Amino acid sequence: MATPPLTNTLHTLSARGLPLLPATPLNPHAPIAKWLLTNSALVLSMIHIGGITRLTKSGLSMTDWKPLGSLPPLSQREWEDEFERYKTFPEWEQRKSMTLDEFKYIFYWEWGHRMLGRVVGVAFVGPWVYFSWMHRPNLAASGVAAATGGGGSASSSLFASLVPRMPLTASSTIVPPRYQPRLALLCAMGGTQGLVGWWMVKSGLGDDRRGDRREIRVSPYRLAAHLTMAVGTYSLLTWTGLNVLSYPVDEFAVKNAATAATNAATTATTTITTTTNGPSLLRQYAKSLSLSPSSLRHAKTLRTGTLHTIALTGLTIVSGAFVAGNDAGNAYNTYPLMDDRFVPWEDMVDPELHPKYRNLFETTATVQFNHRVLGTTTALSALGLAAYGLFHPAGRAAAATTLTSQRLSTAAVVPSTTPQVRRGLVALGTAATAQMSLGIATLLNYVPIHLAAAHQLGSLVVLSCGIYTAHSLRYAGRGVLKSVAGSGVSAVAGNVAKGIGGGSGGGVIGKGSAVVSKVATKLRL
Secondary structure (H helix, E strand, O other), X not given: OOOOHHHHHHHHHHHHOOOOOOOOOOOOOHHHHHHHXXXXXXXXXHHHHHHHHHHOOOOOOOOOOOOOOOOOOOOHHHHHHHHHHHOOOHHHHHOOOOOHHHHHHHHHHHHHHHHHHHHHHHHHHHHHHHHHHOOOOOOOOOOHHHHOOXXXXXXXXXXXXXXXXXXXXXXXXXXXXXXXXXXXXHHHHHHHHHHHHHHHHHOOOOHHHOOOXXXXXXXXXXXHHHHHHHHHHHHHHHHHHHHXXXXXXXXXXXXXXXXXXXXXXXXXXXXXXXXXXXXXXXXXXXXXXXOOHHXXXXXXXXXXXXXXXXXXXXXXXXXXXXXXHOOHHHOOOOOOOOOOOOOOHHHOOOOOOOOHHHHHHHOHHHHHHHHHHHHHHHHHHHHHHHHHHHHOHHHHOOOOEEEOOOOEEEOOOOOOOOHHHHHHHHHHHHHHHHHHHHHHHHHHOOOOHHHHHHHHHHHHHHHHHHHHHHHHOHHHOHHHHHHHOOOOOOHHHHHHHHHHHOOOOOOOOOOOHHHHHHXXXXXXX
């Protein structure tokens, strides 16, 4: 008995899920995605270096700001002049034992952080101009064999045959449609970030800081704003890059997918159909998932939980900025108690602070307690989410479409979690556990620079895992489900029915158009 085309298609979607497409033959927009993700990595490294700059107390070593940047001092005389300029600002009053060599060390950290920001700007704006107005995608047709390295597995060839060729013209740009406003927003966020950074630094350079009893630092509020904007830029870059990598799967229609699947099962050189009709693979998956209420409910709950975990991660990162801004990590260096108390109530309110809400952001005990609670909640949420996604029966269901002699029955069309989602959940749970352990180790060891820097970097790893998982669950998003709800019988279902009933009597169901109609109606794909 021949395997019906729909079974091939669903088994392929179940086994391969909705993978990212970095190969240009399958995704002509792939260079845009790689450029965006490269910028995302640069922003991540900039955040990491910024954290080290703060930990080494280097942030106030440069007392001026030049939008285009400048070379560091190159001669002994230039270094001495720069050092003398630094001595005229308030921080010098608390660091008068500093030598010129020690000043060079902190200066280079701040200078490197600022110049990396300008490198990120060039790395974004230059390629953006090139891709938007100069570069054109390659219109040369290439088969699936080229995309899969030629001689790939049957499963790889089958999936590749389902991915549609992008309809391009000679005037097409390599930037996906409707993405220019997003790129403009990212450019604006990057440019604004430099202004916010200088606004932050200025809070530690003013004459109003002279005579401070506490160590002179930048405003924790401005530090939190600077970090929040950097993390927001990183998140949007990463999400947009993932969107572009999956653009053909999400946006382009597949026509005669069943026929392509059948052909791909016997040959690795099947060409990809170019079309603007029918549902995309993303919507096919969502439509198939909607046939099982329990699987759909599990996927939607999992996506909501992932978004909540991302929000918790973001709040924890922001609260960490206030811990850093108040140097709160060097107090209460015990865990889980804070100096033998779960909640040090008497230390959490400073009577000299007005209005009282400032205690949430400026009192050492309160700031650290908030970060502890948020960090623990984030780790437990990530672990619970991973367990719920990986061990729930709906997440492990395999495609089980079977044919009898008279009817087509669908027991469980696709699982509620794709392979990408399962990998994301494993990574998220693992990263969150490691991050919490690293945070505790940093606290117990009185915030050594190497542990503290790794802890800050770890927060971005957790955030990245959450973003990847949420993106992998986009088939359970409200917009996608709304677009497939009530859409009736899709072109895919019609093609499946034709594949099952067609031929010279070789199909299992051979009773003509009436049976085909019943099959398509039952599938409701």
